[in-house]
Amino acid sequence: MTERIAIVAAGVVTPIGQGLESFWSALLTGASGITPIERFPVDDLRVGRGGEIKKLSRMESWARVPDCRATRLLISAADELIAQSGGSPLAADAQRVAVVVGTALGGVEEGERALAGDRRRRRLRDALYDSPGHNLARWLGATGPVMTVSTACASGATALALGADLLRRDEADAVVAGGYDVLCRFVMRGFDALRSLTRDQVRPFDRRRSGLLLGEGAALVLLRRERDGRGRLGTLLGYGSASDACHVAAPDPEGRGLQRSMAAALAQAGLGPDDIDFVSAHGTGTPVNDRVETAALKRALGRRAYAIPVNSIKPSMGHTMGAAATLEAIMCLLASRHGVIPPTLHLEEPDPACDLDYVPGNPRPARPRVSLSTSLGFGGCNAALVLEGAA
Secondary structure, three states: OOOOEEEEEEEEEEOOEEOHHHHHHHHHHOOOOEEEOOOOOOOOOOOOEEEOOOOOOOOOOHHHOOOOHHHHHHHHHHHHHHHHOOOOOOOOOHHHEEEEEEOOOOOHHHHHHHHOOOOOHHHHHHOOOOHHHHHHHHHHOOOOOEEEEOEOEOHHHHHHHHHHHHHHOOOOOEEEEEEEEOOOHHHHHHHHHOOOEOOOOOOOOEOOOOOEOEEOEEEEEEEEEHHHOOOOOEEEEEEEEEEOOOOOOOOOOOOHHHHHHHHHHHHHHOOOHHHOOEEEOOOOOOHHHHHHHHHHHHHHHHHHHHOOEEEOOHHHHOEOHHHHHHHHHHHHHHHHHHOEEOOEOOOOOEOOOOOOEOOEOOOEEOOOOEEEEEEEEHHHEEEEEEEEEOO
16 A cells, blocks of 8 residues: 555535535535536537536635636635645745646637637737646745646546655655636537537436536645645545547447556555445446446446445536546545535436446435545546545
């Protein structure tokens, strides 16, 4: 078992709530952040709905923040993280504070604005893939390593894993890690062209599921070595990743990469299937993904897969892409803290091929000690995290 990494604090900005308390309350009450998109034209698209954040909570320091939506989502999440941690996450030496963020799209919306005629130098700079991460580091005053990683919709999990690696290699004393993405026409047109978006509700694991809806958001956690982590939210016990190298947009039909990711995460944590109390599934609501994920869970966990609750929170806010895996990891820790598991919304007619306990209908009283969170992304990207809630 490798060194345990403390998750000291977290901050979130989502379509269903900005801040941990509002995010958690919305998950339990079944609130929906899915609305008609208003920030850009969608009349030419098959589907014009998604998890759009209508208004960001205003910060006193907005004047110092670039006019870049991706950056502002990240900094809003970081502002809450600082409040949750009881002060600045920075160590005495700012060079020992790292920032690691995952994203599917980076600052692509700024590129759209530049192509539409806004050629200000700042706009072009913020269109670079890693600009929002560097903007966050500057706002924090962190001068240690700054990394931006993209493993598609597994990016938020990969960022936490890389942050943990920096701590274990003694390249940082504290890491602000997580994921983000912004809704924009580029991504909406892409998913629309793939016919991946549903005109119905998002229905993970339901027989009638017909696709996903996109969302936007940001989620960050503060990581430290466990011996340095006080007032922790939980612990990152293990992680794993593997590539299917199967198809640019579809998962491996056998889910072999996801299964290897789960096995690697469990091995690093020094745990087995019987130690897992809860699974946060990727659960996009697409016909193929949910079937493949179910099969992979059954192979990775064996009989234990049938005995534990599995949920998906994507019906609430859409698929938030780079933010999704970090949001789901935070949800696992909140479930442990509060003793309840949020339901999988809109699951009404179970698919016989998806035959696990997906927590339909209502929140489930339970206090999962150890959770497994799974993520899949385009290009065959897979990741898994093993998390332990704070005692």
